[in-house]
Amino acid sequence: MYPQWIYIQFMATGTVFATPLTPAVFSILLSLAEGEKHGYLIMKDARSPQGGGIQMGPGTLYGSLERMRRDGLVEESGSSDDERRRYYRLSNLGHAALAAELNRLDAAVTSARSLGLLPHGGQS
Numbered sequence: 001m002y003p004q005w006i007y008i009q010f011m012a013t014g015t016v017f018a019t020p021l022t023p024a025v026f027s028i029l030l031s032l033a034e035g036e037k038h039g040y041l042i043m044k045d046a047r048s049p050q051g052g053g054i055q056m057g058p059g060t061l062y063g064s065l066e067r068m069r070r071d072g073l074v075e076e077s078g079s080s081d082d083e084r085r086r087y088y089r090l091s092n093l094g095h096a097a098l099a100a101e102l103n104r105l106d107a108a109v110t111s112a113r114s115l116g117l118l119p120h121g122g123q124s
Contacts (some may be wrong), residue, residue: 002057013028013099017068019096019100020101020104021101022064023052023054024046024060024061024064025046025055025073025090026052026066026098026101027042027046027051027052027054027056028042028046028061028065028068028074029068029073029074029090029094029097029098029101030051030052030090030098031045031046031047031051032074032088032089032090032094033090033095033098036077036079036087036089037087038043038085038088038089039058039061039062039065039085039087039088039112040086041063042065043058043061045057046061049114065088068094069088071093072093072094073089073090073091073092073093073094073095073097074088074091075089075091077089080124
């Protein structure tokens, strides 16, 4: 997760430094980039190769979501199709954090390709 000083920096400048996200946080942000979702759908997305291919149990998911909500990366949407389900969506800060992480990862892949570690074009 981003330390508090990065959030303060974001609020002051509108930019987020490219600090690596944990796999769980990255997968949650990536899942929510598609729109509002509840916890089970986020876990399901995280398991898919496109979502990071990570196994995330309920404790990791809901603990991460609570910290991310508290830190302003995600917010509860207020939507519900079941009184037991909470739906989450990305905040503006969450969008910025995801964009910064994707830029960081893109730079790493570009560097790896230039070193001949990955093929050019196509999938990595």
